[in-house]
Amino acid sequence: MAIRLEKDIIELVEEDKAVKVLATTDKDGVPHVVFKGSLNIDRDGNLIYLELLESSRTNSNLVNSIWFNKKVAVSVKSEDGRSVQIKGIPVKCHITGPVFEHYYKIISRRIQDADLAAVWVIEPEEIREETYKIRKAEEEKNHPLLLHLDRLAK
Amino acid sequence: MAVELLNKKQTELTLKEVIEKYSDISPYAIIKADVQRRTVVYSERALEAADKNIHQVQARGIFASVGEKHDYMPVSLILRDGLSILTGPVTTLRNAPYVVDKIDGKLYLTDSGELVEEVEYWYKPDFQDKLTSSGKPMWQIATARPQRLDIDPYSYCHFWDKGDGCRFCNMGANFNRSKREFNKPARLDAEDVYETVREALKQPGRFTNIKMTAGSILSGEEIFDDEVEMYIEILQAVGRNFKTKRFPSQIIASAFSEKQLARIYENTGVMSFTSDMEVLNEKLFASVCPGKSKLVGYKEWKRRIFAAVDIFGRGFVNTGIVGGVETAQPGGFTTEEDALKATLEEAEDFAQHGVSTVHCVWVPYPGSVFQNQNNPSLEYYVRLSKGLYELRKKYDLSIDMDNYRRCGNHPDSDLDRVL
Numbered sequence: 001m002a003i004r005l006e007k008d009i010i011e012l013v014e015e016d017k018a019v020k021v022l023a024t025t026d027k028d029g030v031p032h033v034v035f036k037g038s039l040n041i042d043r044d045g046n047l048i049y050l051e052l053l054e055s056s057r058t059n060s061n062l063v064n065s066i067w068f069n070k071k072v073a074v075s076v077k078s079e080d081g082r083s084v085q086i087k088g089i090p091v092k093c094h095i096t097g098p099v100f101e102h103y104y105k106i107i108s109r110r111i112q113d114a115d116l117a118a119v120w121v122i123e124p125e126e127i128r129e130e131t132y133k134i135r136k137a138e139e140e141k142n143h144p145l146l147l148h149l150d151r152l153a154k
Numbered sequence: 155m156a157v158e159l160l161n162k163k164q165t166e167l168t169l170k171e172v173i174e175k176y177s178d179i180s181p182y183a184i185i186k187a188d189v190q191r192r193t194v195v196y197s198e199r200a201l202e203a204a205d206k207n208i209h210q211v212q213a214r215g216i217f218a219s220v221g222e223k224h225d226y227m228p229v230s231l232i233l234r235d236g237l238s239i240l241t242g243p244v245t246t247l248r249n250a251p252y253v254v255d256k257i258d259g260k261l262y263l264t265d266s267g268e269l270v271e272e273v274e275y276w277y278k279p280d281f282q283d284k285l286t287s288s289g290k291p292m293w294q295i296a297t298a299r300p301q302r303l304d305i306d307p308y309s310y311c312h313f314w315d316k317g318d319g320c321r322f323c324n325m326g327a328n329f330n331r332s333k334r335e336f337n338k339p340a341r342l343d344a345e346d347v348y349e350t351v352r353e354a355l356k357q358p359g360r361f362t363n364i365k366m367t368a369g370s371i372l373s374g375e376e377i378f379d380d381e382v383e384m385y386i387e388i389l390q391a392v393g394r395n396f397k398t399k400r401f402p403s404q405i406i407a408s409a410f411s412e413k414q415l416a417r418i419y420e421n422t423g424v425m426s427f428t429s430d431m432e433v434l435n436e437k438l439f440a441s442v443c444p445g446k447s448k449l450v451g452y453k454e455w456k457r458r459i460f461a462a463v464d465i466f467g468r469g470f471v472n473t474g475i476v477g478g479v480e481t482a483q484p485g486g487f488t489t490e491e492d493a494l495k496a497t498l499e500e501a502e503d504f505a506q507h508g509v510s511t512v513h514c515v516w517v518p519y520p521g522s523v524f525q526n527q528n529n530p531s532l533e534y535y536v537r538l539s540k541g542l543y544e545l546r547k548k549y550d551l552s553i554d555m556d557n558y559r560r561c562g563n564h565p566d567s568d569l570d571r572v573l
Binding site for chain 2: 026057060094095100
């Protein structure tokens with residue numbers, strides 16, 4: 001089920017210096033994880049991924065996802081250490097038309113030899129906080145038995 | 155025969171059943187094959203949603219034209235995953251067409267009132283309404299697929315001169331009607347083509363390939379010599395627009411001799427070559443394609459395609475078949491099982507020689523000799539697509555030249571999107 005991204009998450013994904021990683025799986029479930037600086041958010045709150053290589057493994061896996069309803073994951077980490085993971089499903093692959101041409105012009109300005117292959121729209125379905133401090137606090141609250149005793153020793 | 159057909163229809167799997175049964179095959183490619191098999195019609199609301207300023211509602215093709223008399227209609231459809239569905243209304247088929255309808259602001263394929271999948275109309279290219287310096291509308295010179303520019307330099311097939319055109323083909327009928335109704339010329343002018351391509355290239359990101367096809371021209375010192383000369387003239391005109399000698403391109407032509415192929419390759423920038431076998435069976439080739447059979451012959455047509463690999467390279471030569479026409483009667487296979495087995499066995503011989511086989515979906519078009527026949531079941535097309543795709547995997551054959559984004563008319567090469 002699609003969810004709406006909060007303003008702070010959108011800002012995090014759109015941060016220039018954020019590290020963005022896209023994880024997909026192939027038809028046999030084998031994972032493929034790559035850094036994708038072109039990940040962004042569109043006006044509808046969906047993730048946008050610009051694929052520059054038509055025969056790439058990521059592009060193939062995204063096709064596999066839209067065909068067989070398989071989720072993908074995006075992990076974003078900001079310069080100040082905040083990190084979130086967004087799981088979603090590809091819902092549209094623009095290979096032509098006004099949306100494609102809009103991004104074609106943007107990417108051509110940004111990377112001189114870039115040749116846009118597809119504009120993928122990924123609908124977010126789940127967000128998971130991955131910032132260590134926040135996750136650590138949750139862990140201690142929810143699982144007080146899960147720690148080494150030496151850390152409690154006098 | 156009527157009882158047999160009724161029984162066949164009752165035992166055919168539905169779209170939903172086929173998608174469930176072939177769960178490893180793209181449901182989008184299956185939907186596409188079924189829509190092509192049954193074709194589409196448009197609701198009033200869907201037609202109103204086609205905006206002539208945005209969508210492609212006017213095109214002049216070798217097999218069909220749309221909007222010639224301002225009777226605008228969507229030229230074709232594209233699915234959410236980027237697959238094209240090349241189809242148009244044919245209401246004389248055994249199975250009722252799908253209906254494109256506008257619901258809650260979006261366009262959907264529907265079947266008996268049920269939503270099947272969201273679609274979009276093809277977008278109009280920027281050159282569409284412009285004129286060449288000779289005053290011709292550019293949409294009459296080239297047509298745009300989602301990422302491919304199509305040029306049909308010669309719109310008549312001379313195998314029809316003696317009534318020996320391919321039995322599934324309506325090119326001759328379409329040309330005669332087009333000539334009569336809107337004075338369509340048989341041959342394009344090279345300068346008009348040059349100017350149209352020049353204009354098309356001004357739209358960033360719009361095209362990845364230029365494809366040319368034409369009817370067979372039999373004249374010349376050697377058969378097809380005049381067809382070869384025509385391609386050279388038009389390809390050279392197109393090539394003037396590029397800074398490199400070679401540009402991503404394809405010709406779908408008659409089976410040229412090695413000498414003719416070398417001449418085209420050396421004198422133009424064309425990068426890939428297709429010559430259609432149409433049906434992968436020597437006996438059926440004689441009845442389905444009598445002109446090709448009489449003047450060249452099945453074995454020689456095939457040999458020439460194999461020879462093209464030495465000139466264009468492996469992965470740059472393929473052949474097209476009219477998937478399902480092998481079941482046309484009289485003479486065709488009487489079971490889908492036999493038809494599939496024979497077709498895939500012969501396709502493997504092509505693959506072993508570095509030639510891919512791609513199929514389109516046979517629609518018994520009005521105007522063709524086979525117009526009153528029935529095409530096979532959806533399951534047949536899924537198995538054919540899967541079989542051809544698996545042959546490419548087995549022999550490590552690329553289909554970049556004719557993939558979902560270049561042509562878009564082959565459910566089998568749609569499957570190659572997944573590595």
